[in-house]
Amino acid sequence: MLAAASPDIGRGHAEHLPSIVQSVLVEAQIELQQVDRIGVTIGPGSFAGIRVGVAFARGLALALDVPAIGVGALEAIAVPAARQAGNAVMAVLDARRERVWAIVVAADGAVVRAGAELTPQAAAALALETGCAIIGSGASQLAAVDLSLQSHILDRPVAPRIEDVARLAARLDPDRNPAEPRYLREADAKPQTGFAVPHQAVV
Amino acid sequence: MALSHGTSTGIGGMDILGIETSCDETAASVVRRHADGSGEILSDVVLSQLDLHAAFGGVVPELAARSHVTTLDRLVIQALDESGVALDQIDAVAVTSGPGLIGGLMVGLMTGKAIAMAANKPFIGINHLEGHALTARLTHAVPFPYLLLLVSGGHTQIVLVKGVNEYERWGTTIDDALGEAFDKTAKLLGLGYPGGPAVEQAALEGEPRRFRLPVPMRRDPRLDFSFSGLKTAVRQLAEAQAPLSQQTISDLCLAFETSVTSSLDDRISMAMQRFSERFGTGSGPALVVAGGVAANRAIRATLESRAAKAGFRFIAPPLNLCTDNAAMIAWAGAERLAAGLAADALTLAPRSRWPLDQTAAAVIGHGKRGAKA
Numbered sequence: 001m002l003a004a005a006s007p008d009i010g011r012g013h014a015e016h017l018p019s020i021v022q023s024v025l026v027e028a029q030i031e032l033q034q035v036d037r038i039g040v041t042i043g044p045g046s047f048a049g050i051r052v053g054v055a056f057a058r059g060l061a062l063a064l065d066v067p068a069i070g071v072g073a074l075e076a077i078a079v080p081a082a083r084q085a086g087n088a089v090m091a092v093l094d095a096r097r098e099r100v101w102a103i104v105v106a107a108d109g110a111v112v113r114a115g116a117e118l119t120p121q122a123a124a125a126l127a128l129e130t131g132c133a134i135i136g137s138g139a140s141q142l143a144a145v146d147l148s149l150q151s152h153i154l155d156r157p158v159a160p161r162i163e164d165v166a167r168l169a170a171r172l173d174p175d176r177n178p179a180e181p182r183y184l185r186e187a188d189a190k191p192q193t194g195f196a197v198p199h200q201a202v203v
Numbered sequence: 204m205a206l207s208h209g210t211s212t213g214i215g216g217m218d219i220l221g222i223e224t225s226c227d228e229t230a231a232s233v234v235r236r237h238a239d240g241s242g243e244i245l246s247d248v249v250l251s252q253l254d255l256h257a258a259f260g261g262v263v264p265e266l267a268a269r270s271h272v273t274t275l276d277r278l279v280i281q282a283l284d285e286s287g288v289a290l291d292q293i294d295a296v297a298v299t300s301g302p303g304l305i306g307g308l309m310v311g312l313m314t315g316k317a318i319a320m321a322a323n324k325p326f327i328g329i330n331h332l333e334g335h336a337l338t339a340r341l342t343h344a345v346p347f348p349y350l351l352l353l354v355s356g357g358h359t360q361i362v363l364v365k366g367v368n369e370y371e372r373w374g375t376t377i378d379d380a381l382g383e384a385f386d387k388t389a390k391l392l393g394l395g396y397p398g399g400p401a402v403e404q405a406a407l408e409g410e411p412r413r414f415r416l417p418v419p420m421r422r423d424p425r426l427d428f429s430f431s432g433l434k435t436a437v438r439q440l441a442e443a444q445a446p447l448s449q450q451t452i453s454d455l456c457l458a459f460e461t462s463v464t465s466s467l468d469d470r471i472s473m474a475m476q477r478f479s480e481r482f483g484t485g486s487g488p489a490l491v492v493a494g495g496v497a498a499n500r501a502i503r504a505t506l507e508s509r510a511a512k513a514g515f516r517f518i519a520p521p522l523n524l525c526t527d528n529a530a531m532i533a534w535a536g537a538e539r540l541a542a543g544l545a546a547d548a549l550t551l552a553p554r555s556r557w558p559l560d561q562t563a564a565a566v567i568g569h570g571k572r573g574a575k576a
Contacts, residue, residue, distance in 0.1 A: 012552070014309050014312055014313060014552060014553060015550045015551070015552050016550070017313070017316075018316050018317075018320055018549035018550070019549065019550065021320075022320075032320065032321055033321070047265065047268070047269075047306075048268070048305075048306055048309060051268060051269075051272045051306065051309060051310055051313075052309055052313050054272055055271075055272050055275070055309070055310045055311075055312075055313035055314045055317070056313040056314070056316065056317045057317070058272075058275075058276040058314065058317070059276065059279075059313060059314035059315065059316065059317025059318045059321070060317040060318075060320070060321050061276070062276045062279060062280060062314075062317075062318060063290060063317065063318045063320075063321035063322045064321050180273060181269070181272060181273070183269075187263060187265035187266050187269060188265065189259055189263040189265065189266055190259075191258045191259055191260075192259060192260045192261075192390070195260070195390055195391060196390060196391055196392065196393035197391055197392065197393070197438070197441040197442055197444075197445050197446075197447055198445050198446045198447065199393055199446055199447050199448075199452075200446040200447060200448045200449075201446075
């Protein structure tokens with residue numbers, strides 16, 4: 001690991017991301033043109049935030065003619081935690097609207113249950129069933145469902161560590177891990193009906 | 204990747220990569236500005252999201268943004284390839300940074316920033332409205348000053364274009380944009396989306412004297428527009444006639460089209476009069492139309508004849524350059540660089556609202572959900 005930066009900026013990814021990337025390159029003492037691949041988190045998370053990162057990574061990849069690798073946010077939290085703990089781990093993020101996004105990986109980092117949007121109850125049941133450790137901002141929601149899960153919680157990060165994202169991206173197959181957003185939630189949009197004035201039946 | 208080596212622009216010329224993602228078209232283009240100030244579109248790629256939004260009767264911002272982010276980089280590569288200009292030969296990256304839907308703007312902005320940063324090119328954030336305003340100089344080399352009527356799904360404005368970066372907004376809509384009014388009328392009459400072509404088609408079979416609708420803002424000394432009252436009038440008429448026959452739908456469409464055409468005619472003739480009082484008509488001034496509604500034949504014919512009577516040249520860029528596109532963004536970038544205006548920092552933020560005329564006061568009745576600028 002040559003350099004990493006993850007300032008907590010709240011809003012304003014679009015304004016800050018280029019200069020954060022610049023400062024990391026300066027610290028690492030390498031030119032952007034020397035970078036061999038770009039790793040980017042593809043979610044789940046804030047829809048707009050995912051797109052800021054993915055659009056920027058894809059733009060860099062286009063201009064540098066290198067691959068952009070999509071790294072799942074849940075994988076990037078769960079895999080290093082599982083390897084470190086030597087145990088199966090569920091990464092779980094608060095998805096709001098009384099939902100969580102959760103994944104379960106084995107001790108070797110292999111995905112046991114793919115990332116999905118779940119109720120805290122379903123995620124808690126899954127955690128109990130697999131006997132895994134729990135990590136992520138949604139951990140408290142699971143413990144609220146079943147107090148016994150409290151002791152399984154490793155940590156409550158809201159996002160992966162950026163160095164873990166880069167490490168995973170270094171090993172992933174670019175063709176199978178494109179930088180495509182993984183929202184795990186549909187857009188809020190319903191076709192409008194009942195708006196038109198009634199027509200005569202066509203005879 | 205675009206690694207082919209195209210022809211050089213020569214001394215004083217420049218090739219600009221343009222990106223546009225402010226609404227429901229994903230677009231990329233390379234435009235060349237020659238040293239003599241003339242322009243040439245080297246490539247112009249547009250991916251419409253029409254099918255994506257049709258079922259919803261309007262653009263769904265989240266769906267639009269999702270589509271932009273998965274398609275834009277490929278369109279940029281295509282635009283570079285078709286232009287024959289390699290990225291390292293590009294002189295600047297110009298990106299729509301507002302006004303528009305914030306999710307889409309972010310995608311275009313970040314892609315443009317990344318390309319500019321990785322390829323060491325100047326980055327320019329462009330006001331989408333400036334793109335529309337300057338298109339006539341790309342297509343018809345129109346000299347300043349001229350009068351612009353912008354009529355689209357998001358905007359309805361009369362703008363005095365005095366020079367690059369010098370705009371006076373003379374009128375705007377106080378509620379719905381005209382394209383939006385067409386869409387809403389089509390929706391309530393059960394016609395398709397987008398509403399413009401559907402209403403125009405239906406109006407062709409309409410009986411001219413059956414319905415009369417008020418002409419919004421007629422003779423109002425402000426040059427503003429209003430279409431939401433008209434939309435309500437159409438609804439009331441339609442409900443009184445329900446269930447609607449095909450003929451009644453056509454008659455209502457014609458009445459609507461006639462009303463908005465008369466309103467535009469009234470507003471634009473006052474604007475041309477004001478222009479003539481200020482600048483004279485000796486130089487053969489131009490009335491330029493832009494925006495998707497400029498495709499409407501009745502509106503176009505009315506404006507054309509009104510312009511001729513007022514001693515104005517009527518200029519309508521080809522339709523693909525009237526609707527949203529990236530060539531106009533690239534061209535605006537070229538015009539700004541040629542005018543000596545500075546490029547932007549990579550900290551530039553997108554702006555969902557961004558009036559072209561920074562001095563223009565917000566219009567009374569201009570609701571939060573109304574027109575974007």
